[in-house]
Amino acid sequence: MNKFLLSASMASLIAVPSVADARRKPQPAPAPAVVRVAPTDPVELYYFSHQDAPIWTRSADSRAALPVLVELLRRSPAEGLANGSLLAASVEQAMQSGNTQALEFAASKAWVSYVQLMKKAPAGMLFGYPHLAPQGNRPDQILLTAAAAPSLAQHLQKVSTPNAYYAQLRDASWKAMQAAPGSAPDPRILSNLERARVLPAGGRYIMVNTAEAMLTMYDNGQPVGSMKTVVGMTKFPDGKPNYLPTPMIASMIYYVTFNPYWNVPQNLILKNIGHKARDQGESYLKGQGFQVMSDWTENATVVPYDQVDWKAVAAGTKIVRIRELPGAMNSMGRYKFNFRNAEDIYLHDTPMREYFKKDVRTLSNGCIRLEDAKRLATWLLGREPVAPNDQPEQHVAIPTGVPVYVTYLTAKPQPDGKIAFLDDYYGWDGRPDRQLSAVPSLSGAHVAR
Known part of the structure; x- marks a missing residue:
């Protein structure tokens, strides 16, 4: 019996691993950490940077803006957004899919495309002050503004109607396109819409x-x-x-x-004033109330007639400033x-x-x-x-x-x-x-x- 107990005890010692053995035994590897790489698409980058905070699906009010967006996009070819119909279809498809992220991306990408059209300055327009030029046309600016809007649907309507003239012209363009399915917008109207977008909605x-x-x-x-x-x-x-x-x-x-x-334009100086001053002398300038100025600054001084090379002025090889009193x-x-x-x-x-x-x-x-x-x-x-x-x-x-x-x-x-x-x-x-x-x-x- 003692031999049996001894054998059993030895077997139990062999069967139970020591603490050291347990430490040496390989442990299961931890699950790898998920690392998100910043996307290159500017709209997806916006969501990445804002922890995927929703814009269009965050509330009942924001969801109510989605049908407004779709209708706005359907109409947008009349304003110059050639792929507006395709963008409208992509938003509708995402709405039906039930995929919230896909819907956010589709709606935001479509909205960015539309707003960038609305923020496009007319070709050749000069802006004397920066605040008069279209502002906020970067994707992140567009989406931040939309996300901060108290009513997203009202925000869409306001952006799409910068002034009354624009709205009348746009609606007339859309009506003409609906009357002739498949037709392109009149390029004359598109030019006028582009020029009209910068006009104010109100004020003085x-x-x-x-x-x-x-x-x-x-x-x-x-x-x-x-x-x-x-x-x-x-x-x-x-x-x-x-x-x-x-x-x-x-x-x-x-x-x-x-x-x-009156500062006389250079083309008029070259066309006749230079020739007459050369041929008729100082009396011509005095009779017309003209003065030759030293430069174009506010502190310019009057230059005497005999200190000007009038032959060069008449030939166009010398430029002078002439003003009329x-x-x-x-x-x-x-x-x-x-x-x-x-x-x-x-x-x-x-x-x-x-x-x-x-x-x-x-x-x-x-x-x-x-x-x-x-x-x-x-x-x-x-x-x-x-x-x-x-x-x-x-x-x-x-x-x-x-x-x-x-x-x-x-x-x-x-x-x-x-x-x-x-x-x-x-x-x-x-x-x-x-x-x-x-x-x-x-x-x-x-x-x-």
Whole structure:
């Protein structure tokens, strides 16, 4: 019996491993950590960076925006988004799949494509101040704004309708496309939609439509007055071809200038003033009220006649600044309205009243002559415009800066939902390349206006 117990005890010692043996025995390897690599797609990167926080599926309100997005995308080919119908189909398919992540990606990618179209600045448009240019066109900016919207559906509607004119023109374009299934949008309408997107939805501003040579004043987004203008020419008054279109500009007016000087454009100096000054002498300059200035700064000094090489000026090999003194026949008239832009374009009064009787008023060197400059000065100042004194170049600040939009709208929505087209004097409709090439400062050359 003792031998049996001893054998059993020895067997149990052999069967039970020691602590050291247990430590030496291989343990199961831990599961590998899942490492997410930042995606290259900008929309997917947004979700990666925000811990996949939903935009479109976070609440009943945000889900209610999805049908609005689909309808907006279906209509978007009429605005220039060629693949809008395909994007709408991709969002609908994702809605039916039940895959939340797929739906978020599809909706956000479609929305980014649409907003980037809406934020595209018109080709060749000059922005005098950065805040007037379209803002927030990066995918992350677009999605952050959507995610922060109190009502996503209302946000979509607001972005898709920047102003009333745009909405009327877009709806007319969509109606025409529905009446002719499979048709493409009219390129003239697409050009006008692109130009119209930057116009404000409301507030106080000035719009100059060079296509019809008219200026309109707006208060609270409603027109409160208008007047005829003279804008950049397409031919000389004698009928010979010339091309000095007024460029599209968005800027600000901060003051009214009384008794302005007129800085003569270089093309006029080369065409006749240089020759007449060379041939007729100093008496010609004095008779016309012209002065030669040392440079283009505010501190420029007058250069005596005999210190200028007039042969070189007449030949175009020497450039000089010539300005006209204020007076009854000064080309600026009594008022000038400056606004920052690279082409030195401005609004101004004029003694040449006969031009306003013409139906086609593309007759200037690029700047904008006003039919009733005094009325505009009164509206801007909020009082009767009176010069502080009779000295030249008296700048009087207006109470609050007023935006000014110089644009080119050739399409006019009609009450019956159709569109009437104005003559395309500049040849810009459907040709953004011409809009761009019409701006010397953007093409590497500068021509004084």
